[in-house]
Amino acid sequence: MRVLSGIQPTGRFHWGNYFGAIRQYIDLQDEEASLYFLANLHALTTIRDRDLLRELTLDAAIDLIALGLDPDRAVLFAQSDVPEVSELCWLLMTITPMGLLERCVSYKDKKDRGVSADTGLFTYPVLMSADIILYDSDIVPVGGDQVQHIEVCRDIAGKFNHLFGETFVLPKAKVLDDSAKVPGTDGEKMSKSYNNTIELFEPTKSMRKKIMRIQTDSRPMEEPKEPEGDHLYQLYYLFATPAEREEMAALYRRGGFGYGEVKKALADVADRFLEEPRAKREELAAHPKKISEILGDGAAQARSKAQEVLKRAQENCGIKGW
Numbered sequence: 001m002r003v004l005s006g007i008q009p010t011g012r013f014h015w016g017n018y019f020g021a022i023r024q025y026i027d028l029q030d031e032e033a034s035l036y037f038l039a040n041l042h043a044l045t046t047i048r049d050r051d052l053l054r055e056l057t058l059d060a061a062i063d064l065i066a067l068g069l070d071p072d073r074a075v076l077f078a079q080s081d082v083p084e085v086s087e088l089c090w091l092l093m094t095i096t097p098m099g100l101l102e103r104c105v106s107y108k109d110k111k112d113r114g115v116s117a118d119t120g121l122f123t124y125p126v127l128m129s130a131d132i133i134l135y136d137s138d139i140v141p142v143g144g145d146q147v148q149h150i151e152v153c154r155d156i157a158g159k160f161n162h163l164f165g166e167t168f169v170l171p172k173a174k175v176l177d178d179s180a181k182v183p184g185t186d187g188e189k190m191s192k193s194y195n196n197t198i199e200l201f202e203p204t205k206s207m208r209k210k211i212m213r214i215q216t217d218s219r220p221m222e223e224p225k226e227p228e229g230d231h232l233y234q235l236y237y238l239f240a241t242p243a244e245r246e247e248m249a250a251l252y253r254r255g256g257f258g259y260g261e262v263k264k265a266l267a268d269v270a271d272r273f274l275e276e277p278r279a280k281r282e283e284l285a286a287h288p289k290k291i292s293e294i295l296g297d298g299a300a301q302a303r304s305k306a307q308e309v310l311k312r313a314q315e316n317c318g319i320k321g322w
């Protein structure tokens with residue numbers, strides 16, 4: 001089985017990205033042949049600042065490795081380092097019905113949020129389809145918001161196979177468990193768009209400041225409270241050990257404490273969890289050449305598969321092989 005997923009380098013990773021997606025990608029690297037890439041061609045549909053895009057792409061690579069993605073076990077590369085994907089994207093576009101893309105919710109959402117409706121945004125799912133089938137991927141772990149795009153991918157790949165003969169593997173989505181959406185500092189879902197994030201690699205001082213500013217209700221100290229459904233407890237839960245979770249839950253039920261104490265405990269468990277990744281990140285950031293090497297190796301491995309699949313597609317549709 002081949003697992004593949006991509007993540008857009010459109011901002012620094014926050015707690016929601018880690019617990020909702022990244023952690024689960026990293027867990028999969030031990031199970032199957034896995035490829036992960038930084039979707040910088042997709043990010044170009046929203047970021048038009050050269051230096052920022054470069055920086056975010058490199059930061060994303062460093063963050064992923066610091067968090068445990070192991071380039072010896074998984075292939076990590078930048079999307080733009082595999083030019084075959086753009087060629088395959090064109091082949092797919094020639095058979096993609098407009099209506100299929102017009103139905104995509106994420107296009108409609110972004111347009112409604114004011115992202116300019118360029119053709120790159122509209123054809124985003126076609127490039128995503130090319131990303132996936134270019135490596136004969138079987139399984140694509142994604143958040144629930146991306147499942148529709150995997151369906152689009154299966155439609156397009158299936159149509160190509162139907163028209164030109166068996167060419168592509170049809171992938172399956174593995175929907176990540178984001179049922180427990182990580183709440184942000186205002187209690188709503190943590191998201192870049194809501195300005196309520198805590199970045200994973202924030203320095204401890206600013207992380208603690210944000211934690212102290214997490215909004216809570218104004219319940220009197222002595223009043224007992226159910227921990228479930230309380231967003232401060234939900235955040236604590238992510239970082240705490242099972243014993244610590246139980247202890248904190250008991251404290252909630254007993255009452256007689258202030259939220260300040262919970263916030264302090266949250267900051268402590270978050271700092272504890274981040275100690276190793278922060279050290280690893282610092283070390284990696286001090287050796288940018290190493291990161292270029294890792295991305296270069298990853299791209300070379302990815303390309304060798306990509307070239308094989310692209311050739312198959314080109315031959316089957318009649319643009320190569322005379």
Ligand code: ADP
Nearest residue numbers: 016017020021143178181182189190191192193
């Ligand atoms: P944002 O909402 O901050 O723009 P993205 O849409 O870039 O985040 O999310 C990237 C990945 O992280 C997706 O797979 C998404 O499901 C996951 N994710 C983002 N925010 C959360 C959250 N608050 N809780 C759980 N998963 C999340």
Ligand code: TRP
Nearest residue numbers: 005006007008039042128131140
């Ligand atoms: N669209 C995905 C997201 O925003 C990122 C992505 C691009 C992707 N290409 C992909 C994910 C291929 C899985 C497979 O989260």
